[in-house]
Amino acid sequence: MKFVGESVNRVDGIKKVTGSLKYVDDLKMSRMLYAAVKRSEYPHAKLLKVDITKAEKLPGVKAVITGKDVPNRVGLYLEDKTFLANDKVRYRGEAIAAVAAETHEIAQEAIKLIEVEYEELPAVTNALEGIKSDAPLVHPDLGDYKWGPIFFPEPGTNISNLYKIRKGDIDKGFAEAEHVVENQFFVPHIQHSPIENHSVIAQMDPEEALTIWSSCQSPFAVQKALSVAFGLPQNKIRVISPAVGGGFGGKAGTTLEGIVIPLAMRVKGRPVKLTYGREDEFINSFVRQGMHATIKTGINSDGKIVAVKNTFVWDGGAYTEYGVNIVRAGGYSSTGPYDIPNVWTDSVCVYTNHPVGGPYRGFGMSEIHFAIEQNMDILAEMLGITPIEVRRINGLRPGGSNATGQIVEVCGLQDCLEDVVDKLGWEREEKKPSSKPNIYIGRGISCGFKAPSMPNNVASSAIIRINEDGTCQLLVSAQDIGQGSDTTLTQIASEVLTIPPDKITIKTGDTDYTPYEWQTVASRITYCAGNAVVKACQDAKDQLFELAQIKLGVPKEKLILADEYIVAKGNENKKVPIKELALGLSMEDGSGIHGPIIGRGSFIPPDVKNTDKTTGQGEKPTAFWTYGCQGAEIEVDIETGKIKVKKVASSFDVGKIINPKLIEGQVEGGILQGLGSAILEELILENGIVKNPNFVDYKIPTADDMPEMIISFVENPEETGPFGARGVAEPCMVPTAPAIANALYDALGIRVNSLPITAEKVLKAIKEKQ
Template identity: 70%
Template sequence: MYKYVGHDIKRVDGLEKVTGYAKYVDDIKMAGMLYAKIKKSPYAHAKILKVDVSKAMALEGVKAVITGADVPNRVGLYLEDKTFLATDKVRFVGEAVAAVAAISEEIAEEAIELIEVEYEELPGVFNAMDAIKHDAPLIHEDLGSYKYGPIFFPKPGTNISNHYKIRKGDVDKGFAEADYIMENEFYVPHIQHAPIENHSVIALTEPSGKLTVWSACQSPYAVRKALSVAFDLPLHKIRVIAPTVGGGFGGKAGTTLEGITIPLSKKCMGRPVKLTYTREEDMVGSFVRQGCLARIKTGVKKDGGIVAEENTFYWEGGAYTEYGVNIARAGGYASTGPYDIPNVKADSYCVYTNQPVGGPYRGFGMSEIHFAIEQNLDMIAIQMGIDPVEFRKINAIKEGGHTVTSQQLYNVGITKCIEAVEKDIEWGKANKASAPNKLRGKGIACMYKAPSQPNNVASSAIIKINEDGTANLMVTAMDIGQGSDTVLTQIAAEVLTIPVEKISIISGDTDVTPYEWQTVASRITYCAGNAVKKAAEDAKEQLLKLGSIGLGLPAEYLKLEDGYVVSAVYPDRKKSIASLALGLEMADGSGVHGPIIGRGSFIPPNVRNTDKETGQGEKPVAFWTFGAQAVEIEIDMETGQIEVIKVAAAYDVGKVINPQLCRGQIEGGIVQGIGSALLEHQIMENGKVKNPNFVDYKIPAVRDVPEMVVRIIEVPEVTGPYGARGVGEPAMVPTAPAIANAIYDALGIRINSLPLSAEKVLDAIKNNKSVSCKMVQNNKGEDGEGQVKCGIN
């Protein structure tokens, strides 16, 4: 039984956030501060012929103006394809072309209007299917010269920035053996992250050349590395500080505004330069979730077992896909969902389009592909007369089963998750609607997700024991609302037996806190948690060795207990951690050891690349998180309005570190999933965002929150700290497909594109626009016979 792990500990950052004491980047005021604004492209695709900044420079109060010539180096975490300002041409509406720094925001805005840019408009491509045509305009003609990692496969001379393949078993043989075959198609549009805090950055260049950046970012070390490449600066000359971050959901994972403020600050030596996006700029100029077209062909036996699947995903990556290429990879190695299918062919394409930049969003591609996978399963089950819950149980990965990469899995909790939501939603029991003009329906969906990260990414932690027995924990894992500061503090407290309130956590300063790859991928509890546990164990080992000397007892007979080194045999013989914090003072006045500083680092064990041509590999990811959600909805037949009445959710988190925070993450994910299902859609017209504000872009409000029943399943992950694995992103993945399946249950109408808006539902009701699919018997031996193809509605 643990004292701190597994308990509802209050958030360690809660008080400063609810009182307004927490400081965000835009709260920071400095002497001599300058304010930056950007000149944005009005075109989706155009050559830049000339940029004239002379009038802007002449405006009183303007201190610096920059163009693409000032930031020519390409950057990118996975694929180096972007510059911070457009150089040769613009690739999306709203792309930054020039920037100014002035003594006030008003003067900066006036100066922007004085910058004159001459363009030559080029043909644009606005969806993936047009962009992959052989005669499509090339968005990145120099793709072949870009740098990229070994796990990505761009296609020079095309708009395909990554093609990730899965070839498992013999898919042709599998389809030949199938009794039934069905084909379906689904589409998910772009959506916005919409964090409460907009993107904001301050840059200060000192006369020594030292650069300090205050950034609302999730990944200070990744930002530091990208800035080092962009500006040819050694890492020790760059300091990135991330103060309190007001939400991210992936949108603050990479570099955004840093590369614009830095060259301005260089021209204004010694004066800090701040750039904060407006909401409209945030909606257009920051990462969006990529659109995705999914095509699924499934072969199934009469007993309900899926024997073959062929999936193709076309990701609308936007103008730059430096992050999107990894989403395509993740979509590939998770391409069939949490089901054990022996024969699989999957192709996942990341495609350049003249749209806002696609990037990481909570779920990292899993929400998009599971919207297709989980509806496809329901459609097959219904055609076969099998209950959708039972159909999932038949095909779910079991103990010792395999993923599409042939990774063998143990400690698999997916069936337990299905059974939990089946019970909590009262599956099979029809509930009465609240009015005669309303109908109710239920739907279920499952999911799984692994951290999509390079194999050798590291986490580290440092713990310092203070002379009063308290401790400082230093990490660069960023708490962006998920509660990681609290969880990591609990892990340290458990090892050291120091109360949580006696541990102070410091994070997000590359000159002070140790290395962390990124706060993404639902990896922090697992990766940073392991590093913190090792750091605490290192400090513990030092304390036990000193206690052994001081107590005259073997270290193996000592333990830490409530802030003391205690004898396991003689409980009255003990020394306080406080007395050992600076080393041990001997009777003759000499000292031993010195201050206690624990160090821990972690890299996921034995994770390796997959085969380039087949995507097969023994262990391409560190762990898998499994989950299921079931929903009950009510539909107004007169308006098409959908109300989510109840959601039952169950997730296998391995070992829960903080049950209250874990439930909060799951509940938040459900609400965000409802938003993506019913409300959210970035409306595009020839590359221009038509709803770049919260008046026209709707997100869930309090009235949209349903009853939620959350079950935490614990099937320990053997490599996780205390058995834990991440759940932050998985929580929103199955919501949208579960709602889509519930619509079918209520109305017999299948809508396979998001959002599932009232207008779309009402139109389908009135005009019978359901996707109508029939699955017929496969005439084996005749290629393609018996297949039915279903398209987008």
């Protein structure tokens, strides 16, 4: 029986639809205390005084802390943040103090009693201004911070990372180009908007062991960061993530944990809980970074791009401890999925006094592709060729070279492009005009790619335990944040061991009991954790074969697994059920061999190495690349400026489909999320203040915005992936917004170079064209 490639139902589906799955905010504990946070009134200011005296005296208040209680800096890539502000605040809303009280209402009242004196400082509210030499410094002590060897901060400036690509000879490329074009684009901050708000409970026992229940994507990353922040050994910190109601990157890293823990330390034995309200979600959890892009392109009349110069300036916000890696990814991916011989890129992360930028689905790829893919259409029009043709000419193929100089061996980009063109029939059929005089129809196309944006040596691990009735416990720490990884990993285990998914129970997200996982980010779980599961199951399989060869008298090389049995090749009657060997082999004389079958597996992506520090060139900077293409058909009302996305076709090279139903759902979600960023979503910032921190003023797509979706896949196996699979969770969002932008130009001949493409911007562009 085959399990990989089948649409197995979600293993967590019944719990989710019945509401029996418990999230952190559902947890109720005896003698619970409730936390609240005092936040900054200014985007940038010195803290002259924080007086907690009145709050401490309020009946029902059990603990009050300030930044002096949590002085250590933390950060996954760049250690630049403290959990509470110390010397100054760097964005409006930054945590200054926190209280724990008997009720939520008392905690809120106590916060009002904390008195703060500020000295307001000039704020950096534009990354292009922040990059200038005379800009106010958000982090004057940047040179004292710690960072990894693949990041390049510039102390004495607001630049927290400058990642460079220097491929070929850019001057020679432009000199030889027949046409040179320069265009600029802008992408604003947006919010993740998960259904579940951030929530944390922390409790310290009398032996000073700390337990944290957190709605987080990465329990082990949180454990490590907290160990550094509070000087506790990791064996004294247990992080449990019982369930995550949506993440999209916003629940990677640490957020609330460092605020609640010092409170719990002061009230030992009592759990302390903090759950963000929706306004906190908008302002005080990660936002997607803003980005200014300038692309200068040299192209010949035959359509071949010979040179490109990119400058990506990223608004990283007040702390860029995670954002520096987004900027790195934007740098090494800066050509998009195109084969260009001469490349010059500066990808720059800039501190500003805005909310903290962090990982968001696409991890920089959606932002840069909004610029890259519109630029491709502009070039095609200039040369008088179609947007499809310019991508055929320049798109990567096996044997081609990307921005880092890597020779790509597996690349299904051209297959995906042709798949989308065929599904939409654009080369077979002329575009039909709308029957309504004020409605114009447009069609646009966009390619995209993404690699797992992670350090080279990150690890995954898995444990599989076979029970004596033939069922299994699969232990991993990959978090199912809605993408369906619990189901996918269970299917992979089923495929190796021939045990049906309903006989395998998966457990995740408990640093005391589930094995190490770096993080659930980067579209890496099917690939990395999937490989670890394969290895764990193969380990268990090898143990079973060692025992079965004794039991059956058949060499293990001649044994196979089939339908929960270990079977001799060529003799199906000679077999033993897996469950009979689950606790080892019992001999006729009453003795036993081996003991319980427990398989373990670990995985690190092979042969991935750092790029050159000065040129960004390297043989294999990432584990794999996922390529794809999307086409969009839209209607535009010229009287209102409103865009209605009617149809999206999508094709991605995923290597191997593990679960067709789940992967289609992933792509549907990616398209809708990309549509939201294209025409609706923007975190409006004025002088460092978020003006729309709610769903009344911040719009996200609903079911009414769902277009017709034509979803298909290409399967060119990934040699190092489990059964040939590679990730697609983030890549499927990357091409959506530029495809819609290109469709707008096709409809009306107007180009909006900033997101979102609102009705107001469309009407303004129509008037300017007229």
